[in-house]
Amino acid sequence: MHHCHQSALPRRSALLWCLGVPLALWGCAQPPAAPSSHGLLQRTLWSGRLALQVEGYPSRSFIAAFELQGNAHLGSLQLTGPLGQTLAQLHWNPQGARLETGHTTEEASSIEALLERDTGAPIPVVALFDWLAGQPTAIEGWSTDLSAIAQGRLTATRFSPEPHTTLRITFEY
Template sequence: MQSRPVCAASRPHRWMWWFVLGLLWMTGCAQPARQIAAEEPAWSGRIALQVEDQSSQSFSAMFELHGNAQNGGLVLLSPLGSRLAQLDWQNGHAQLQSGQETRSSDSLDSLLQEVTGTRIPIEALFGWLQGVQVSATGWQADLSGIASGRLTARRDDPAPKATLRIALTR
Protein backbone atom coordinates (compact mmCIF):
# COMPACT_ATOMS: atom_id res chain seq x y z
CA MET A 1 0.00 0.00 0.00
CA GLN A 2 1.42 3.33 -1.02
CA SER A 3 0.93 6.37 1.21
CA ARG A 4 -0.39 9.53 -0.35
CA PRO A 5 1.59 12.73 0.12
CA VAL A 6 -0.17 15.23 2.36
CA CYS A 7 -0.39 18.72 1.01
CA ALA A 8 1.60 21.12 3.24
CA ALA A 9 -1.19 23.71 3.02
CA SER A 10 -3.76 21.30 4.44
CA ARG A 11 -2.00 20.58 7.75
CA PRO A 12 -1.58 23.13 10.52
CA HIS A 13 1.84 24.68 10.79
CA ARG A 14 3.66 23.80 13.99
CA TRP A 15 5.27 27.21 14.20
CA MET A 16 1.84 28.80 14.35
CA TRP A 17 0.95 26.73 17.43
CA TRP A 18 4.21 27.74 19.09
CA PHE A 19 3.49 31.36 18.23
CA VAL A 20 -0.02 31.16 19.75
CA LEU A 21 1.32 29.44 22.89
CA GLY A 22 4.06 32.07 23.23
CA LEU A 23 1.55 34.87 22.79
CA LEU A 24 -0.72 33.38 25.46
CA TRP A 25 2.23 32.98 27.83
CA MET A 26 3.31 36.62 27.35
CA THR A 27 -0.25 37.84 27.84
CA GLY A 28 -0.48 35.92 31.10
CA CYS A 29 2.72 37.57 32.37
CA ALA A 30 1.73 41.08 31.36
CA GLN A 31 1.16 43.64 34.09
CA PRO A 32 -1.95 45.83 33.87
CA ALA A 33 -1.18 49.36 32.72
CA ARG A 34 -1.45 52.03 35.38
CA GLN A 35 -3.40 55.16 34.67
CA ILE A 36 -1.12 58.20 34.89
CA ALA A 37 -2.45 61.69 34.35
CA ALA A 38 -1.22 63.16 31.06
CA GLU A 39 0.25 66.25 32.76
CA GLU A 40 2.05 64.21 35.43
CA PRO A 41 5.81 63.85 34.83
CA ALA A 42 6.83 60.27 34.09
CA TRP A 43 10.09 58.52 33.25
CA SER A 44 11.13 54.98 32.46
CA GLY A 45 14.39 53.25 31.68
CA ARG A 46 17.16 51.46 33.53
CA ILE A 47 18.51 52.29 36.96
CA ALA A 48 21.72 51.03 38.54
CA LEU A 49 22.98 51.75 42.02
CA GLN A 50 26.34 50.70 43.42
CA VAL A 51 27.13 51.11 47.10
CA GLU A 52 30.80 50.77 48.04
CA ASP A 53 30.98 49.32 51.50
CA GLN A 54 32.38 46.12 52.96
CA SER A 55 30.00 43.99 50.89
CA SER A 56 30.04 46.31 47.82
CA GLN A 57 26.35 46.06 46.98
CA SER A 58 24.96 46.71 43.54
CA PHE A 59 21.41 46.96 42.31
CA SER A 60 20.09 47.16 38.76
CA ALA A 61 16.56 47.11 37.32
CA MET A 62 14.25 48.61 34.76
CA PHE A 63 12.00 51.25 36.26
CA GLU A 64 8.90 53.38 35.79
CA LEU A 65 8.67 56.57 37.85
CA HIS A 66 5.89 59.13 37.92
CA GLY A 67 4.79 62.12 39.96
CA ASN A 68 6.96 64.19 42.25
CA ALA A 69 8.57 63.94 45.69
CA GLN A 70 5.22 64.48 47.45
CA ASN A 71 2.93 62.22 45.37
CA GLY A 72 4.11 59.53 43.01
CA GLY A 73 5.11 55.98 42.33
CA LEU A 74 8.09 53.85 41.40
CA VAL A 75 7.91 50.40 39.86
CA LEU A 76 11.05 48.26 39.59
CA LEU A 77 11.02 45.56 36.93
CA SER A 78 13.24 42.61 36.11
CA PRO A 79 14.91 42.43 32.67
CA LEU A 80 11.99 40.21 31.56
CA GLY A 81 9.45 42.80 32.72
CA SER A 82 8.13 41.13 35.87
CA ARG A 83 7.44 43.41 38.81
CA LEU A 84 10.10 43.27 41.53
CA ALA A 85 8.70 46.03 43.73
CA GLN A 86 6.22 48.88 43.64
CA LEU A 87 6.53 51.95 45.84
CA ASP A 88 3.68 54.48 46.02
CA TRP A 89 3.57 57.63 48.11
CA GLN A 90 1.01 60.33 48.78
CA ASN A 91 0.30 62.88 51.52
CA GLY A 92 3.20 61.81 53.77
CA HIS A 93 2.36 58.11 53.55
CA ALA A 94 4.32 55.50 51.55
CA GLN A 95 3.57 51.90 50.70
CA LEU A 96 5.97 49.26 49.38
CA GLN A 97 4.73 46.10 47.71
CA SER A 98 7.31 43.44 46.99
CA GLY A 99 6.14 39.97 46.03
CA GLN A 100 3.26 39.08 48.34
CA GLU A 101 4.45 41.42 51.10
CA THR A 102 3.17 44.97 51.62
CA ARG A 103 4.74 47.47 54.04
CA SER A 104 3.60 50.97 54.91
CA SER A 105 5.47 53.88 56.47
CA ASP A 106 5.26 57.59 57.09
CA SER A 107 8.78 57.78 55.61
CA LEU A 108 9.27 57.43 51.87
CA ASP A 109 13.04 57.64 52.45
CA SER A 110 13.08 54.56 54.71
CA LEU A 111 11.06 52.42 52.28
CA LEU A 112 13.17 53.56 49.34
CA GLN A 113 16.29 52.70 51.31
CA GLU A 114 14.78 49.28 52.02
CA VAL A 115 14.36 48.67 48.28
CA THR A 116 17.70 50.04 47.07
CA GLY A 117 20.02 49.46 50.03
CA THR A 118 20.94 53.12 50.57
CA ARG A 119 19.42 56.58 50.94
CA ILE A 120 18.57 58.28 47.66
CA PRO A 121 17.64 61.98 47.69
CA ILE A 122 14.17 61.66 46.14
CA GLU A 123 13.46 65.39 45.91
CA ALA A 124 16.78 66.00 44.17
CA LEU A 125 16.22 63.00 41.89
CA PHE A 126 13.01 64.50 40.48
CA GLY A 127 14.85 67.77 39.83
CA TRP A 128 17.79 66.01 38.19
CA LEU A 129 15.47 64.07 35.88
CA GLN A 130 14.03 67.41 34.75
CA GLY A 131 17.55 68.73 34.09
CA VAL A 132 17.64 70.98 37.17
CA GLN A 133 20.80 70.93 39.31
CA VAL A 134 19.29 70.41 42.78
CA SER A 135 21.55 70.28 45.82
CA ALA A 136 21.48 67.14 47.96
CA THR A 137 23.80 66.65 50.94
CA GLY A 138 26.80 64.56 49.90
CA TRP A 139 25.57 64.01 46.32
CA GLN A 140 26.98 65.44 43.09
CA ALA A 141 24.87 64.99 39.95
CA ASP A 142 26.30 65.04 36.45
CA LEU A 143 23.50 66.33 34.22
CA SER A 144 25.64 66.76 31.10
CA GLY A 145 23.95 63.75 29.46
CA ILE A 146 20.36 64.43 30.53
CA ALA A 147 19.38 65.66 27.03
CA SER A 148 20.28 62.20 25.72
CA GLY A 149 18.62 60.46 28.68
CA ARG A 150 21.68 59.84 30.87
CA LEU A 151 22.09 60.80 34.50
CA THR A 152 24.88 59.96 36.94
CA ALA A 153 24.99 61.00 40.58
CA ARG A 154 27.68 60.19 43.15
CA ARG A 155 27.62 60.34 46.93
CA ASP A 156 30.94 60.66 48.71
CA ASP A 157 29.67 61.65 52.14
CA PRO A 158 28.23 60.25 54.31
CA ALA A 159 29.88 56.88 53.82
CA PRO A 160 29.49 54.51 52.15
CA LYS A 161 30.15 55.98 48.72
CA ALA A 162 27.40 55.36 46.18
CA THR A 163 26.93 55.81 42.43
CA LEU A 164 23.48 56.10 40.84
CA ARG A 165 23.17 55.72 37.07
CA ILE A 166 19.97 56.21 35.07
CA ALA A 167 19.39 55.63 31.36
CA LEU A 168 16.00 56.91 30.23
CA THR A 169 13.95 55.36 27.47
CA ARG A 170 11.28 58.08 27.27
Protein backbone atom coordinates (compact mmCIF):
# COMPACT_ATOMS: atom_id res chain seq x y z
CA MET A 1 0.00 0.00 0.00
CA HIS A 2 1.38 3.41 -0.98
CA HIS A 3 1.21 6.09 1.71
CA CYS A 4 1.08 9.73 0.79
CA HIS A 5 4.17 11.59 2.03
CA GLN A 6 3.60 15.21 1.10
CA SER A 7 3.89 18.54 2.92
CA ALA A 8 1.07 19.39 5.34
CA LEU A 9 -0.86 21.72 2.99
CA PRO A 10 -0.95 19.36 -0.02
CA ARG A 11 -1.76 16.37 2.21
CA ARG A 12 -4.52 18.31 4.00
CA SER A 13 -6.12 19.34 0.76
CA ALA A 14 -5.62 16.08 -1.20
CA LEU A 15 -9.24 15.08 -0.72
CA LEU A 16 -10.50 18.56 -1.58
CA TRP A 17 -8.37 18.81 -4.73
CA CYS A 18 -9.57 15.39 -5.83
CA LEU A 19 -13.19 16.35 -5.26
CA GLY A 20 -13.18 19.79 -6.87
CA VAL A 21 -16.32 19.82 -9.04
CA PRO A 22 -18.68 22.72 -9.79
CA LEU A 23 -21.21 23.66 -7.12
CA ALA A 24 -23.84 23.69 -9.88
CA LEU A 25 -23.89 19.90 -9.70
CA TRP A 26 -25.79 19.94 -6.41
CA GLY A 27 -28.31 17.10 -6.58
CA CYS A 28 -30.37 14.70 -4.54
CA ALA A 29 -29.80 11.86 -2.08
CA GLN A 30 -31.75 9.39 0.01
CA PRO A 31 -33.05 10.40 3.47
CA PRO A 32 -33.04 8.38 6.66
CA ALA A 33 -35.53 5.54 6.84
CA ALA A 34 -39.08 6.43 7.81
CA PRO A 35 -40.40 5.43 11.24
CA SER A 36 -42.01 2.02 11.48
CA SER A 37 -44.53 0.83 14.02
CA HIS A 38 -41.52 -0.28 16.11
CA GLY A 39 -39.81 3.14 16.08
CA LEU A 40 -37.18 4.63 13.79
CA LEU A 41 -35.52 2.05 11.55
CA GLN A 42 -31.74 1.88 11.92
CA ARG A 43 -30.49 2.94 8.51
CA THR A 44 -27.03 1.82 7.39
CA LEU A 45 -26.95 3.03 3.75
CA TRP A 46 -27.32 6.55 2.40
CA SER A 47 -26.67 8.04 -1.02
CA GLY A 48 -27.02 11.43 -2.60
CA ARG A 49 -25.03 14.65 -2.91
CA LEU A 50 -22.99 16.52 -0.37
CA ALA A 51 -21.18 19.82 -0.37
CA LEU A 52 -18.50 20.91 2.06
CA GLN A 53 -17.17 24.45 2.31
CA VAL A 54 -14.27 25.30 4.62
CA GLU A 55 -13.53 29.00 4.93
CA GLY A 56 -10.02 30.21 5.56
CA TYR A 57 -6.80 30.76 3.73
CA PRO A 58 -7.21 29.29 1.28
CA SER A 59 -10.94 28.59 1.34
CA ARG A 60 -11.78 25.12 0.13
CA SER A 61 -15.00 23.61 -1.11
CA PHE A 62 -16.23 20.59 -3.01
CA ILE A 63 -19.39 18.83 -4.04
CA ALA A 64 -19.79 15.18 -4.96
CA ALA A 65 -22.24 12.33 -5.16
CA PHE A 66 -21.80 9.94 -2.27
CA GLU A 67 -22.68 6.49 -1.02
CA LEU A 68 -22.30 6.05 2.73
CA GLN A 69 -22.54 2.66 4.46
CA GLY A 70 -22.25 1.67 8.09
CA ASN A 71 -22.10 3.83 11.19
CA ALA A 72 -19.69 6.15 12.99
CA HIS A 73 -17.51 3.23 14.11
CA LEU A 74 -17.40 0.97 11.04
CA GLY A 75 -18.18 2.03 7.51
CA SER A 76 -17.27 3.31 4.10
CA LEU A 77 -17.86 6.39 2.00
CA GLN A 78 -17.50 6.50 -1.77
CA LEU A 79 -17.44 9.87 -3.54
CA THR A 80 -18.10 10.09 -7.26
CA GLY A 81 -17.80 12.85 -9.82
CA PRO A 82 -20.37 14.15 -12.31
CA LEU A 83 -19.55 11.45 -14.87
CA GLY A 84 -19.74 8.61 -12.32
CA GLN A 85 -15.98 8.28 -11.83
CA THR A 86 -14.82 7.33 -8.34
CA LEU A 87 -13.04 10.31 -6.79
CA ALA A 88 -12.30 8.84 -3.38
CA GLN A 89 -13.04 5.88 -1.14
CA LEU A 90 -12.90 6.15 2.62
CA HIS A 91 -13.02 3.12 4.94
CA TRP A 92 -12.94 3.13 8.73
CA ASN A 93 -13.16 0.80 11.72
CA PRO A 94 -12.15 1.03 15.40
CA GLN A 95 -8.48 0.47 14.44
CA GLY A 96 -8.24 3.41 12.03
CA ALA A 97 -9.23 4.94 8.70
CA ARG A 98 -7.94 4.76 5.12
CA LEU A 99 -8.55 7.19 2.24
CA GLU A 100 -7.88 6.12 -1.35
CA THR A 101 -7.79 8.80 -4.05
CA GLY A 102 -6.53 7.66 -7.42
CA HIS A 103 -3.13 6.10 -6.79
CA THR A 104 -2.69 7.64 -3.32
CA THR A 105 -3.60 6.04 -0.01
CA GLU A 106 -3.58 7.86 3.32
CA GLU A 107 -4.17 6.40 6.76
CA ALA A 108 -4.96 7.81 10.20
CA SER A 109 -5.81 6.51 13.64
CA SER A 110 -9.51 7.46 13.27
CA ILE A 111 -12.06 8.69 10.76
CA GLU A 112 -12.22 12.03 12.56
CA ALA A 113 -8.43 12.51 12.37
CA LEU A 114 -8.33 11.63 8.68
CA LEU A 115 -11.23 13.94 7.78
CA GLU A 116 -9.77 16.84 9.73
CA ARG A 117 -6.35 16.39 8.11
CA ASP A 118 -7.78 16.20 4.59
CA THR A 119 -10.53 18.81 4.80
CA GLY A 120 -8.90 21.24 7.22
CA ALA A 121 -11.85 21.13 9.61
CA PRO A 122 -13.04 18.67 12.26
CA ILE A 123 -16.18 16.80 11.17
CA PRO A 124 -18.25 15.32 14.06
CA VAL A 125 -18.80 11.85 12.60
CA VAL A 126 -20.92 10.42 15.45
CA ALA A 127 -23.19 13.47 15.36
CA LEU A 128 -23.30 13.33 11.55
CA PHE A 129 -24.86 9.85 11.68
CA ASP A 130 -27.37 11.13 14.24
CA TRP A 131 -28.21 14.08 11.99
CA LEU A 132 -28.72 11.71 9.05
CA ALA A 133 -31.24 9.85 11.23
CA GLY A 134 -33.02 13.13 12.00
CA GLN A 135 -31.71 13.32 15.59
CA PRO A 136 -30.69 16.88 16.61
CA THR A 137 -27.50 15.92 18.47
CA ALA A 138 -25.86 19.08 19.79
CA ILE A 139 -22.12 19.60 19.21
CA GLU A 140 -20.33 22.59 20.71
CA GLY A 141 -19.45 25.11 18.00
CA TRP A 142 -21.88 23.60 15.45
CA SER A 143 -25.44 24.49 14.53
CA THR A 144 -27.65 22.13 12.56
CA ASP A 145 -30.74 22.74 10.51
CA LEU A 146 -32.85 19.59 10.35
CA SER A 147 -36.08 21.49 9.59
CA ALA A 148 -36.11 20.12 6.02
CA ILE A 149 -35.03 16.57 6.86
CA ALA A 150 -38.49 15.27 5.82
CA GLN A 151 -37.92 16.93 2.43
CA GLY A 152 -34.47 15.37 2.25
CA ARG A 153 -32.13 18.20 3.27
CA LEU A 154 -29.83 18.91 6.18
CA THR A 155 -27.28 21.63 6.84
CA ALA A 156 -24.63 21.71 9.55
CA THR A 157 -22.49 24.78 10.17
CA ARG A 158 -19.38 25.05 12.31
CA PHE A 159 -19.16 28.61 13.59
CA SER A 160 -16.56 28.21 16.36
CA PRO A 161 -13.64 27.85 16.45
CA GLU A 162 -12.21 28.71 13.03
CA PRO A 163 -12.35 27.61 10.28
CA HIS A 164 -16.03 28.21 9.62
CA THR A 165 -17.36 25.10 7.88
CA THR A 166 -20.66 24.33 6.16
CA LEU A 167 -21.82 20.82 5.28
CA ARG A 168 -24.94 20.40 3.14
CA ILE A 169 -26.48 17.04 2.30
CA THR A 170 -29.46 16.56 0.01
CA PHE A 171 -31.55 13.37 0.01
CA GLU A 172 -34.31 11.87 -2.11
CA TYR A 173 -36.82 9.22 -1.12
